[in-house]
Amino acid sequence: MQIKIKLRILFIILIAAVCYGISASMGVNPRIPTLIGGCITAVVVIMEISFSRISVRKLIAGGIGLGGGVVIANLLAYPLLLIEPLKLSAPFILLVINLIGAGAGLTIALNKTRELFDLFFYLIGKKSQVVIRGGRKLLDTSVIIDGRIVELCETGFIEGVLVIPQFILTEVQQIADSPSSIKRTRGKRGLDIVNKLQNQAIVPVEIVDKDFPQITEVDSKLLELAKSTGAKILTNDYNLKKVAKIQDVLVLNINELATSLKPVLLPGERLRINILKEGENPNQGVAYLDDGTMVVVEGGKRHIGKETEVTVTSVLQTTTGKMIFTEIKGENERKKAEKRRNKPKS
Numbered sequence: 001m002q003i004k005i006k007l008r009i010l011f012i013i014l015i016a017a018v019c020y021g022i023s024a025s026m027g028v029n030p031r032i033p034t035l036i037g038g039c040i041t042a043v044v045v046i047m048e049i050s051f052s053r054i055s056v057r058k059l060i061a062g063g064i065g066l067g068g069g070v071v072i073a074n075l076l077a078y079p080l081l082l083i084e085p086l087k088l089s090a091p092f093i094l095l096v097i098n099l100i101g102a103g104a105g106l107t108i109a110l111n112k113t114r115e116l117f118d119l120f121f122y123l124i125g126k127k128s129q130v131v132i133r134g135g136r137k138l139l140d141t142s143v144i145i146d147g148r149i150v151e152l153c154e155t156g157f158i159e160g161v162l163v164i165p166q167f168i169l170t171e172v173q174q175i176a177d178s179p180s181s182i183k184r185t186r187g188k189r190g191l192d193i194v195n196k197l198q199n200q201a202i203v204p205v206e207i208v209d210k211d212f213p214q215i216t217e218v219d220s221k222l223l224e225l226a227k228s229t230g231a232k233i234l235t236n237d238y239n240l241k242k243v244a245k246i247q248d249v250l251v252l253n254i255n256e257l258a259t260s261l262k263p264v265l266l267p268g269e270r271l272r273i274n275i276l277k278e279g280e281n282p283n284q285g286v287a288y289l290d291d292g293t294m295v296v297v298e299g300g301k302r303h304i305g306k307e308t309e310v311t312v313t314s315v316l317q318t319t320t321g322k323m324i325f326t327e328i329k330g331e332n333e334r335k336k337a338e339k340r341r342n343k344p345k346s
Contacts, residue, residue, distance in 0.1 A: 008045045015041040061109045069105020073097045135160040136206075136231035137252065140222055141171050143234045145190040148254055153203040161204045162197060162234075165225055167211055169194065171218050223249055265324055269312045273326075275300045289324075298327040 019037030023030040077097040137160055143149050144164070152158050172194070176187025197205045210228075212221045219240050226233050232250040235241065241251040265271075275285040278301055285300020297303070297310055310326035 012038055012041045012045060062106055065105040065107070065109020066102050067105070068109075069101040069103070070098055072105070073101025076101075136163050136229060137161070138163050138165065138222060138226055138229075138231050138233045139168065140233060140235040140237065140240065141168055141175075141190065141218070142236040143254060144168070144172055144193050145175075145186050146236050146254065147189065147193045148258070149234065150193060150196045150200065152254070153197065153200055156202060158203050161206055163229075163231060164194065164197075164205065164207050165211075165222065166207060166209045167218060167221050169207065219243070223247055226250075265312050265315055267312050267314060270309055270329060271295070271312065271326065272307060272309050273297070274307045275303050275305070277304065293322050293324060295324045295326055298325070300328060303328065 016034050016038035020030045020034040023033040074094075074097075077094050080093065080097075137158070139149065139162055149158070149162075153162070172187055172190040174187070175183050176191055178184050178187060197203075208225075210225060212224050215221050215224060219237070222233060222240075223244060225231070226244070226249045227247065232252055233240070233244060234252050234254065236253060236255050238253070238255075241253055244251045271289075273287040273289070273295055275287045275297055277286050278284065279286045279296055283299055283301045285297040285304055287295040287297060287300075289295060295310070297308070298313070300308065300310070309329040311329050312324060312326050314325045316323045316325065
């Protein structure tokens with residue numbers, strides 16, 4: 001990044017020096033041409049830096065909006081200029097109306113980029129409209145290894161095009177070739193998932209070769225690719241989502257989706273669970289739902305290893321997930337009956 005900044009500064013100085021040399025050789029005072037040349041070059045460099053951070057879709061939409069705004073502004077301006085009192089101020093009026101029209105067209109196009117592309121693809125074909133409506137989604141390594149993306153595709157909840165960058169595939173392959181047996185298993189699973197994604201016919205899958213050699217970290221490459229293409233990122237990495245939010249990149253986290261889809265259990269509802277082990281407190285048992293949610297069972301110690309019906313007493317949401325507190329069905333009634341039997345008669 002520092003090298004790029006130095007090169008841009010050197011370019012501005014070089015253009016200013018050329019302007020100085022040309023004006024001096026022509027016998028003109030070189031200060032003004034040098035200043036103008038340096039300022040114009042600086043403006044061009046600033047525009048180049050700004051445009052490099054904008055996606056191609058927004059650049060196209062901005063160009064269309066800018067052109068459309070100027071055309072409409074001129075159509076509105078010329079009838080006004082036919083009015084006799086306004087003819088003297090015609091250049092000024094034309095300039096102001098063109099600036100307003102260009103600014104309005106650019107702003108509307110940038111804010112309505114998706115709708116603009118939707119309209120365009122609707123005109124050339126409905127199939128293309130479906131693809132652009134769903135958008136492009138970049139898969140990161142965590143989502144590929146996780147594997148749930150295949151089931152999501154098969155259910156039809158994922159729309160658009162799934163894009164797998166080549167540098168992500170390379171990272172998955174490196175994990176598959178790792179000396180660690182655990183990493184090797186994860187990597188091989190990731191390669192199998194890529195194969196399954198390519199074989200399913202519901203969501204199109206595309207592998208792109210675009211890379212950023214100057215960037216070494218894979219997550220940073222993914223963010224740069226998302227910014228340059230206007231695509232969303234599919235991930236399970238919470239930290240990647242935080243960084244992406246700072247850089248104004250849209251991220252879809254499958255773990256968050258799974259959490260939001262967990263069934264809501266209310267006190268009084270009943271479950272059938274298999275109690276697996278003792279809890280932290282005396283007489284407690286612990287079980288797990290299919291999605292991994294921990295269930296704490298009061299009085300469940302004596303039911304370990306058995307499938308038991310329990311009643312939900314409360315639900316606790318923590319930073320790491322959800323915990324459900326339950327008791328053995330009929331336990332309260334049993335305790336009350338026992339108290340009544342043990343209560344001394346007066």
